[in-house]
Amino acid sequence: MVSSFRHHRRGFFSTLLLLLAVAGCATFVSNISVDVIRHPSNPSSSLPAFHEAPAFRNGDECSSSSATGRVDIVMTLDANYLRGTMAAILSILQHTSCPKSVTFHFLAARPEPEVLANICTAFPYLDF
Known part of the structure; x- marks a missing residue:
């Protein structure tokens, strides 16, 4: 039972880390495109x-x-x-x-x- 809990917790943290990495990249790319497009x-x-x-x-x-x-x-x-x-x-x-x-x-x-x-x-x- 404890082993199963550790496995799920590790999977949760891996998924959370992946989501944070993807969100960070999306924000970075979004900021670049806005800066490149807007040249008043x-x-x-x-x-x-x-x-x-x-x-x-x-x-x-x-x-x-x-x-x-x-x-x-x-x-x-x-x-x-x-x-x-x-x-x-x-x-x-x-x-x-x-x-x-x-x-x-x-x-x-x-x-x-x-x-x-x-x-x-x-x-x-x-x-x-």
Whole structure:
């Protein structure tokens, strides 16, 4: 009975040690990724900096008429989700054959000029 208790106690401590090691590594990796991703262009800004995206051109198969084939995309705009919004915009523009036929509409709960300025800087050719 005592031997069984010692075996379970040793298994418990081994499992606990393993969990602590994994948790410590996860925290360390999480801190590294946040530090690598967040490089604000303005030291007083809490928003990440983005580089300007290239100008996207329509393919040959796109209609010259602006009304035909127009795609309207509505997205929320919030400082907390800015990276995701930027990634979505870039992905949509990269993977459509007619990027000049896409119009973005941004919905915001409150005016955040710095967030909108980031989008304008990264996508100066964007139609919104």
